[in-house]
Amino acid sequence: MVVKQTMSAAMAAMEQEADAGKTQGTGTQTLLRGLALLECVAAGIGDVKGIAARLGTPRSTTNRMLSSLVAEGYLHHIPYKGYLLGPKLIQLGMKALEQRPLVAIARPHIEALAETTGDTVHLGVEENGEVFYLDKIPGTRGLEMRSRTGQRMPLASTGLGKALMLGMPPARWQALHALTCPAEPPAGRPRPADWPVFQEQLTRYVAQGWAMDLEENELGIRCVAAPVRDGRNLVVAAVSVASAVPYMPEDRMTTLGPLVRATAEAISKDLGWTAP
């Protein structure tokens, strides 16, 4: 901060818009300014004057940072034309995408979700036509679910699976549905709705951003699920909240939906996703 602790109220008033909200007393002004500069360029401001204005830094300081960032490849410079995000950022972005450990990232979020709902929370990914359970937090209602991390399940009969399907082209839905529902339904076992109805459901789920499972995978168990996306806006995982029917009346599911979706989006953001 430019402001000294001895400054008068009048001066403080004049400081106004410059650095508005964030007065986080960190000890890395130059670094933070540099990062702000990057984001400024990302926002499309490529001229020195505009950047200096946006950051509230004088021309010389701005130029100093700009040339350092260019030298390091974080910005690309077209003399007398402007600045653009540089190749290094692309590389780091790719690396970031690779080294992201989904489970560790998601853990705090699903823990929070488990905490507020009291139900069992799952995290899963798609792996050749099936759901693969990556993580699970048992509910606090005493009842235990059969699911285990490392387990596999059909896509079309589980909440997680349906959430994962929301990210696929609708053309693939039917094949996956067929995969889950063999020609001869095992007597007495639950199963998803027949194709036309199923398609209708998925279409609705896409619109609302979360999916339901009404005892289709296991009798007496209902769940609500939502897809997790990465920086490329691809669905890479899904989160679900599951519980026994008595704890999961229809109206609670509709309340839970947006909450699960919000959790999924929070994870997505940690994966580099940004809202459309």
Place this chain on the structure above:
Amino acid sequence: MVVKQTMSAAMAAMEQEADAGKTQGTGTQTLLRGLALLECVAAGIGDVKGIAARLGTPRSTTNRMLSSLVAEGYLHHIPYKGYLLGPKLIQLGMKALEQRPLVAIARPHIEALAETTGDTVHLGVEENGEVFYLDKIPGTRGLEMRSRTGQRMPLASTGLGKALMLGMPPARWQALHALTCPAEPPAGRPRPADWPVFQEQLTRYVAQGWAMDLEENELGIRCVAAPVRDGRNLVVAAVSVASAVPYMPEDRMTTLGPLVRATAEAISKDLGWTAP
């Protein structure tokens, strides 16, 4: 610099080696250190001790920067586990990919290429089954080529086109070849080799990283071309050097190949590409 005034001449000598070449970067130590830190994490070093060691910064300083970077989303922190590249980097990486103006980036490189070869240089991208000429630098040999920026040409009969095809799955080659070579060859007009031979050629081009055009598009004109890739390792453009046959004997083409390829790779690097 971190070095105290008490350092010996010997240490000074080692310091010079350490950051030799970068005599320029002054006035932004904190920023540069922060960026170095990012690259350190990108390199897979996620523990505080390792990072501090790699950067040569004391623990307290390292931690200070780390927490700032985490606060800004450039790093992701899993307490007592380590640091990873953060979501912000993914976002910036995506933005960088978008806002990259291929032509402006490539210009200096193809100018250099035109300069050293004296021939006409082209830059082009693929656009639904055709080459689209984005930029052209006329040769200095007096002869003028018909090509114009903004023009479209078949993929399979041009050097640029073949270079672009090198990045496609071989399964698509035949269709594109057929698209270029209609059933009835227009009498007297040049055309690419027939399919089996053509396929053989492309396979060889893939291996060597650059392609040739032997008067297949225009009689009397030969060219050498190489593909340009972006940060995702996808072929997004191609560069070619073209000239009249007398200036393009076979042996010159083999000399030119690696040069054109090098230029294409230089552009690729500016687009965030890194060697395999």
Place this chain on the structure above:
DNA sequence: AGAATTGTCCCACTATTTGGCACCAAACAA
């Protein structure tokens, strides 16, 4: 339980960054 690593403070010192200014080069407008 002990050892090793990490997260979090604090604080005096000074090296690092600041920002004003001045000059030149390019770009743009007329």
Place this chain on the structure above:
DNA sequence: TTGTTTGGTGCCAAATAGTGGGACAATTCT
């Protein structure tokens, strides 16, 4: 062309922002 604006580069005295040592608590490993 000329005049005007914006961009690139360098210098330098001033002081702020950053440094790094150290002490302590929390956490994980073994």
